[in-house]
Amino acid sequence: MSPTPTADVLVVEHASQEGPYVIGTALEAAGLPVRTCRTWAGDPVPDSLGDAAALVVMGGPASAYEDFPGRTTELALLRAALEAEVPVLGVCLGAQLLAEAAGGRARPGPGSQIGWGDVRTAPAARTDPLFADVPGSVRVLHWHGDTMDLPAGATLLASCDRYPVQAFRIGGSAWGLQFHLEADKAAVDAFAAAFPDEAATAPDLVVSAPGHLAALAPHRDAFFEHFAALVTARAARSATRTFFTPRAATWEQRFAADGPRYAAAVVRMGLRPGRRALDVGCGSGRALPALRAEVGAEGVVLGVELTPAMLTAAAKEGRADLARLLMADACRLPLAAGAVDGIFSAGLVDHVPDPAAALREWARVTVMGGVLLLFHPSGRAERAARHGRPLAPDDLLAEENLRPALRAAGWSLDCYEDASRHFLARAVRVR
Structure with missing residues (x-):
């Protein structure tokens, strides 16, 4: 038996305001249908990737190092995607879960980091399939208080003084972003409305958003276009691997x-x-x-x-x-x-x-x-x-x-x- 390759992207959401935003726009432009699991609305986390050509795990208010509904299943999904070398993108909480799934450790950070702030790309970013067009320093939206220790073999792609791990890659097909590169104006407004007390700690968050987003947009859009292109190019291979990987251990006996x-x-x-x-x-x-x-x-x-x-x-x-x-x-x-x-x-x-x-x-x-x-x-x-x-x-x-x-x-x-x-x-x- 062999799979019939299909190219959809499984997106796991943890909060209504933390959707894929520009990620979704790039996937749609590439003709990639999105299959969304809204855990915040009670959707059960799938226990397998199915025929997913990629896995995207978004952010949320939970902590990756503490139990929350669906956490165990999400970690299993991420491990399955890593084993099958299916493209993965984790954002904020999703990045921390990705690090944990790969053998790293999520933990509390040195205090909240909320608002617009610069990150520096690492030397490895210059040859990275997604980061190659991102400049050496870029201002992005932060909204987190946790961080992570990367697993052995992970490649650091971006950092800042306060939070040294801002972006990383595991293997050749999984990326984690601590910051919210996917943000557009709708995302900024939604975050500010959902978390007013946290937003108040960054008084210019909303007013300065148009200028920051205009400067960020070319690099942000290119990043997610590269991700969508990579998913498209690997779709048939990913579908094959998601089918055969969980069956491999018993294939000979069967x-x-x-x-x-x-x-x-x-x-x-x-x-x-x-x-x-x-x-x-x-x-x-x-x-x-x-x-x-x-x-x-x-x-x-x-x-x-x-x-x-x-x-x-x-x-x-x-x-x-x-x-x-x-x-x-x-x-x-x-x-x-x-x-x-x-x-x-x-x-x-x-x-x-x-x-x-x-x-x-x-x-x-x-x-x-x-x-x-x-x-x-x-x-x-x-x-x-x-x-x-x-x-x-x-x-x-x-x-x-x-x-x-x-x-x-x-x-x-x-x-x-x-x-x-x-x-x-x-x-x-x-x-």
Whole structure:
């Protein structure tokens, strides 16, 4: 089974006045639908990311280091997004929760910081995907009294003297902002109305807002446009990872009975000792033992997978001793032209965003005369019935559709079997 990628963004709100504001505007402009969880209105926090292409966690009056309704589930969502490398943006409370989810610690700060104040970007911000267009010093809206100690490996992106952690990145896809970069005039007015006592500590908060917002707007808008573009570019990859990551630990056990059929399919490739084989979309690596047996100790076996958790599962099964495991996109393989003699792919080609591009890429990395084996341990009709749907006439794996698609990519189909207990299509690279 594979997911059908969808590109929506899950936004968790903790207070009615602390919505996404300019974040939402940027996501809408990029054509990304937003799925909002309004915890302040009683919405339950989802217990999984579903098909979310990104996770945004907003601010609120709670403290990240104290229990509040939904906190445990939010931390689990953030950990799931980090594990699947799905884009994350945490604002204020959301940033503190992100730090905690990654192994850091939220804690009380040295007093309230409310109103307009400067933050300095760190050297790492110059090459950051979101911060690259933000100047060395920028005036932003602060509204917090808590801070955080960052987890090991986090990258500091902005700070100020009183609160050294103002922005950070975890890995390559999760950002935390202590300040409210998302603010526009509506946000400033809403904050001031909701928290009048705190607003009174910054007397020029509302009156000076238009000037500060005008200066901030170009950098603010570029930041969130970059985030929306990153989410869009990674949407299909994110949907795949959110589907497979929570299933990776039990994947091998669920499908252990398929092992002999994988082995029998690999034999049909006709590989010889000393050859180079690639399992693209290898999952937990069920085909890797058979590929190693075919090419022998002197051959090369590679396993390519998009979901890090699946590679971890493969390594736990001992497959790292049989093959070199690589994390990569099936449509952009990190291999030279003609790098392999044969490619095995189980249940992948009709689920990648662009099957034609995948077939061309697989031809690129295969030597002339090399072989491609498309396999599934169930036939097309069996799978359709299992999912309660009829066979579709435009199904890529139908012979009348697959043959010309392979031919256009440089392959010649020489064997096609759509049986009750397996699907197998063997093709040879001809150009």
